[in-house]
Amino acid sequence: MWNMASGKFSQISVAEQGRLAFLSGQIAAAPGSQDTPKDIVGQAKLATASLTVALEHLEASAQDIVxxxxxxxxATTEAFQQVLTALRELLGDAMPSTTTIGVQAL
Incomplete structure (x- = not known):
């Protein structure tokens, strides 16, 4: 298993008993706007901001992400690092199991 003490991600997450919410479609676009940041850092920050709003609506936080x-x-190695940096800003010390996938288009 990957050394989880590295603080980058976790291979195992446990959801405590209770209500579950599944979120999708947190993309780099503001509601009602066609503008998308041209750089990956701006896109990652916009997507994580969207995720933050969704979590707040559910009265949840990054600690609740499984x-x-x-x-x-x-994707390039540099792009992955930039996206993961934005995610770390969102997650703080939360360590949900995370899969990062490079794709040609969304």
Whole structure:
């Protein structure tokens, strides 16, 4: 198993008994706007801001995230690192199990 003490991600997450919410479609677009940041950092920050709003609506926080699946278009090692940096800002010390996938398009 990956050394989870590295603080980058966790391979195992446990959801405590209670209500579950499944979120999807947290993309780099503001509601009602066609504008999308041109750079990956801006896109990642907009997507994490959207996720934060959704969590707040549910009266939840990053600590409640059990699993994340992140898609990065035209992924490079640098792009993955930039996206993961934005995610760390959102997650703080939360460590949901996370899969990051490079794709050609969304």
């Amino acid at each position: 699993m994340m699946r992140v898609y990065v278009v035209n």
